Amino acid sequence: MNSPLSPIDFEDKRLKIKFKLExxxxxxxxxxxxxxxxGVKVDAESIYRNLSEWIVDIDGAPESLYEGEKFKLMFKFGSRYPFDSPQVMFIGENIPLHPHVYSNGHICLSILTDDWSPALSVQSVCLSVVSMLSSCKEKKRPPDNSFYVKTCSKxxxxxxWWYHGK
Amino acid sequence: MPKDVDSDILCFLRKSENGLLEIGYTVRKVASSQPLVSEKISFEVFGSEYSDEDLIYIHKLEDLKKRYTCVRRTRGDGNCFYRAFGFSYFERLLQDKKELQRFTDVAKSTRDDLIKLGFPEFTIDDFHENFMEVVGKLESEFTLTELTDTFNDQGLSDYLIVYLRLIVSGFLQKEAEFYTNFIEGDRSIKEFCNQEVEPMGKESDHIHIIALTNALGVPVRVEYMDRGEGDQCNHHDFPDGSKPGVILLYRPGHYDILYT
Known part of the structure; x- marks a missing residue:
């Protein structure tokens, strides 16, 4: 045990993990x-070509401040998914104007980092994002938007993130 | 509000003993060179990290030596309670086929309990199947070396950890009415489970241990080695008055496995 893996074992392990992930x-x-x-739609065709990057269409819910708007969420899955959370952000022309969404598409939502659990899924992330948008009372950017967008990583x-008041 | 952390060291403010604020730091990532579950090691090796002047710990180590023969270390990645519990118990199951039969039935039934609580079927099944596959191998296929290898293969090991976490979460939610009294703050049991049980790397407290031992019917003894007064380690059996086969050593923030 704990001896260095032979290249064949290593390749075998890597393939097994990749297989489970896929x-x-x-x-x-x-x-x-x-x-x-x-309000959630995926283009399965495009995803089957590259399973590690998904684009999901989100419709603003009826009777919410985002009714009639369309958004695009991008998911990127690393090799440690589902043990590590996916990378999730809004992309495209229309980034929702919301107190937890920065103008570069980054989302401050606890299940995307600290509270991520491997029992969650793309579906539960989409539901949380839709619910986050639906419960919004005032369309505005986070107070530190301009500083964050200038200094953050891609x-x-x-x-x-500090999650004050979800 | 975001705070940048590219580094592995997190700074935080804490109150020092004289009441002043001081800067503390904690290293977030754990050296992945440390095995998830180590070989058995002697107390001499285990105790070598303590200075001879650290009398409290030296005395408590002496005390442990009287009652136990050796230790297995687990990696301090926040999952150590589950990893230590899982390994120690599965190691016992290799020898005890009657208990294995009982456990297999209990473990099988946990899947439906979780689905009833509203966990998504396809994620639960993924973890349940992987968990049961390992349990199945305890019957005849596995040697101790293979069990150790499985627990040290992160890709396999973490499936086991996740499922144990889900069992704890399921149990607490099923018994919410009772356990809600033990949750601090104004969180519901479900919120507590979502934030402190289900995510990987979240450390375990008494409530997690009580839930896991009750859910699986597997008693656990924890020996506490801390800076508290006295020359001996105190221990606690979960549940009280049981005869645990799984014995864990707790040092603040971390669990390892003890052997008699």
């Missing part, structure tokens, strides 16, 4: 295509 992502994609939550997971 199996999990395929299951998630099937579930999401078959039974998508209201990867929102590199940010250590």
């Amino acid at each position: 199996k999990r992502l395929q299951k998630e994609l099937q579930a999401l295509t078959k039974d998508p939550p209201t 990867n929102p997971k590199k940010t250590r």
